[in-house]
Amino acid sequence: MHTERSGINFTLEVFLLAANLRLAIIGIPPIVTKVQAYFQLSTAQTGVLTTIPLLCFGFLSVATAPIIRKLGTKRTIESALLILTIANLLRTYMTWGMFIGTIFVGAGITMLNVSLPALIVERHPEQSVKLNGVYTASINVISAIIGGIAVPVANAIGWQFTVQLFSIPAIIAFLATLLLPHRPTKAAGHHQTSKDGATIAAPTKIWKRGHVWLLAIFMGLQSLIFYTVVAWLPSVLMSHGLSATTAGWLFSIFQIIGAPFAYLVPRATTKAAHLNALMAALLVGFLSGISILIAVNATWLLIVACIIIGVTTASVFTLSLSMITTISTTPQEAGSVGGIVQSIGYLIASIGPTLFGMIKTDLGNWPQTLMVLIAIALVNILVGFILIQVVQKKHFVY
Incomplete structure (x- = not known):
């Protein structure tokens, strides 16, 4: 009974986490003209807003592995979601806040990119095919919804408040992650060390x-x-x-x-x-x-x-x-x-x-x-x- 309940819980958790993997990036392009006009950005500067998260993906992925070893996968995910929440609140109203906030968006999503597959292998390796399907489908579906509603919502309540709303899925996922059964960091770390050993060696x-x-x-x-x-x-x-x-x-x-x-x-x-x-x-x-x-x-x-x-x-x-x-x-x-x-x-x-x-x-x-x-x-x-x-x-x- 516990296994079934845990499985349902975990599938929902994967969906909630995956929902945050592109949302804060995908939500900007449909309203980019509003952002560009508000901050008086050039076309090249506007392109940097999409480039920053990709640089984070490239440079910070390696740094996530030691964090997972130290904190455990669950705590790393919780930290990433908190970073995302703060980042989306930060990147409005001031130009420097938009760029610094986008760096934090890239850092938070990078941590989730590395941690979510590790969490799946760690918690339910026997369901990895199904959960990876949930993972990839969730990214596309949530991205599509955000792409469709971003402009009407921005027109109705303003683009700044719309960007701040991107923090809500991160908060929901954070609360759901808190409900996951805790696994000893030592055991998780041992499993991750083996994986990291292969990756580094x-x-x-x-x-x-x-x-x-x-x-x-x-x-x-x-x-x-x-x-x-x-x-x-x-x-x-x-x-x-x-x-x-x-x-x-x-x-x-x-x-x-x-x-x-x-x-x-x-x-x-x-x-x-x-x-x-x-x-x-x-x-x-x-x-x-x-x-x-x-x-x-x-x-x-x-x-x-x-x-x-x-x-x-x-x-x-x-x-x-x-x-x-x-x-x-x-x-x-x-x-x-x-x-x-x-x-x-x-x-x-x-x-x-x-x-x-x-x-x-x-x-x-x-x-x-x-x-x-x-x-x-x-x-x-x-x-x-x-x-x-x-x-x-x-x-x-x-």
């Missing part, structure tokens, strides 16, 4: 593996594309004449449409033929979706573009995560590979929003700027095809 071998570098680059380029789209899609849509509210709803479509593919894409990672077909489909998705954004003003085609890009970015992200497991021979090695791949990947991704803000400022229009995004997407898929050939030769896929 194995890099000498892993850094020498070409396919790990290829996957890191693949992860980085797809993340760069995703976070650039997240930062600027509402602005691109409004440049086609859509209202901020309509752009927000299309932004929601972009977020939610990829949720089912989190379950479908991993099935394609065991055979090279399936991977090649998937990579070709991703190429078509990037080219067609971005091309529509460049050339078309019709609302219904812009909706199609958001659907295509949403499916494509969700699929390529899920593929990146699945490939970490595919090219790893043990769970410990998967942790090492995942840490390296995601750190490098997010550092690559961090340049995207600011870079494209600068390119837009220099070129003066979105069509030419989006052509650069197409070029990066082509390189991303080319790296993907090379990666498939390498992992096939090493017998990770057949």
